[in-house]
Amino acid sequence: MKIRVLVSYKDSVLDPQGQTVKNALHTLNYDCVKDVRQGKVFELELEEVSPEKVEEVIPEIAHTVLANPIIEKFEWQVIEE
Amino acid sequence: MKFGVVVFPGSNCDNDTLHAVRDVFEQEAEFLWHKDHDLKGSDCIILPGGFSYGDYLRSGAIARFSPLMQEVKEFALKGGIVLGICNGFQVLLELGLLPGAMMRNKNLKFLCQHVYLRIENKDTPFTQAGHEGQVLRIPIAHFDGNYYTDRKGLKELERNQQIVLRYTNEEGYLTEEANVNGSLDHCAGLMNKAGNVLGMMPHPERASEAILGSRDGRLIFQSIINYIHHT
Numbered sequence: 001m002k003i004r005v006l007v008s009y010k011d012s013v014l015d016p017q018g019q020t021v022k023n024a025l026h027t028l029n030y031d032c033v034k035d036v037r038q039g040k041v042f043e044l045e046l047e048e049v050s051p052e053k054v055e056e057v058i059p060e061i062a063h064t065v066l067a068n069p070i071i072e073k074f075e076w077q078v079i080e081e
Numbered sequence: 082m083k084f085g086v087v088v089f090p091g092s093n094c095d096n097d098t099l100h101a102v103r104d105v106f107e108q109e110a111e112f113l114w115h116k117d118h119d120l121k122g123s124d125c126i127i128l129p130g131g132f133s134y135g136d137y138l139r140s141g142a143i144a145r146f147s148p149l150m151q152e153v154k155e156f157a158l159k160g161g162i163v164l165g166i167c168n169g170f171q172v173l174l175e176l177g178l179l180p181g182a183m184m185r186n187k188n189l190k191f192l193c194q195h196v197y198l199r200i201e202n203k204d205t206p207f208t209q210a211g212h213e214g215q216v217l218r219i220p221i222a223h224f225d226g227n228y229y230t231d232r233k234g235l236k237e238l239e240r241n242q243q244i245v246l247r248y249t250n251e252e253g254y255l256t257e258e259a260n261v262n263g264s265l266d267h268c269a270g271l272m273n274k275a276g277n278v279l280g281m282m283p284h285p286e287r288a289s290e291a292i293l294g295s296r297d298g299r300l301i302f303q304s305i306i307n308y309i310h311h312t
Binding site: 020070 | 138139142175181182184185186187189227229230231263
C-alpha cells in the first residue's frame with residue numbers, strides 16, 4: 001500500500017519561499033496567480049497493514065516526524081491499494 | 082567542571098566548541114557520541130552547530146531521535162545545564178525542550194556575519210557574567226534562524242523573561258535591519274521556563290579569542306563556569 005503525505009505551513013504562518021515563487025511568477029506575467037504555498041511530499045510504502053492500522057499510524061508518523069506541528073499541517077491519501 | 086560536547090553526523094562546530102571550553106577556558110571537556118547513552122559525568126551539555134544529518138527533513142529534526150538525546154532530555158528535565166548553539170538550538174526546539182520553531186531566514190539567504198546581541202536577562206546561568214543591556218558582537222552562520230512561536234507562546238516567553246538575547250544594532254537598539262533573519266521579537270537566544278536550557282543562534286565559540294575578531298562570546302561560557310562552581 002502506498003500513502004502520500006503532504007506537509008505544508010499552517011495558513012497562519014508566513015511562507016517566504018512560497019512568496020518568492022509567487023513573485024517570480026508575477027515577473028513572468030502570470031498575474032492570475034494570487035498566492036503560492038510551498039510544501040513537502042512524502043510517499044510511504046507500507047506492507048501487511050489493515051486499513052484501520054493505516055488510519056492510526058499515518059497521522060502519528062506525520063505528527064511526530066514528518067511535520068513540525070508548531071508551524072506545519074499535513075494531509076494524507078492512499079495512492080495505491 | 083566538565084563540559085560534554087555532543088557529536089552528531091554533520092556537526093561541524095564540535096571541535097571549535099571543545100577548543101573554546103578546553104583550551105581557552107581550561108575546563109575538562111569531552112565529546113559525547115550521539116549513539117552512546119553516556120553523558121560521562123558532564124556538568125554542562127553543549128549541542129554544537131553544524132548540519133546534523135545534513136539538515137534533512139528539517140534542521141535538527143533527525144538529531145532529536147538520536148539515542149543520546151534521551152539522556153540529554155532527562156538531564157535537562159532534572160535541571161542540568163544545556164546550551165544549544167545554532168543547529169543545537171534547532172535540535173532543542175525539535176526535541177521540545179524549548180518552545181517554538183525555526184523557519185527559513187526572511188531574506189531566504191544563508192547568513193554568515195557578525196551581529197550584535199543585547200542581553201535581556203542577566204539572571205541566568207548563561208549570562209550572569211554580564212549586565213542587562215550589554216551589547217555583544219558574535220557571529221551567526223545559518224539558513225534557518227527565523228524564530229517563530231504563536232502569539233500565546235510569545236506572551237508566555239515575555240512574561241517569564243525567556244528571551245535572553247535579542248538582535249540589536251551596535252548601539253543596542255531594536256532596529257528592523259538588525260533583526261537579520263526576521264526572528265519574532267528579535268529573538269536570538271531563548272531559555273526554557275526553568276532557566277537551565279538555552280538555545281542561541283549566534284556562535285559564542287567563534288568569538289572567544291581576540292584572533293577570531295571578537296571575545297564577546299566568552300561571556301556565555303564564563304557565566305556557565307561561574308554558575309556551576311557556585312552550585
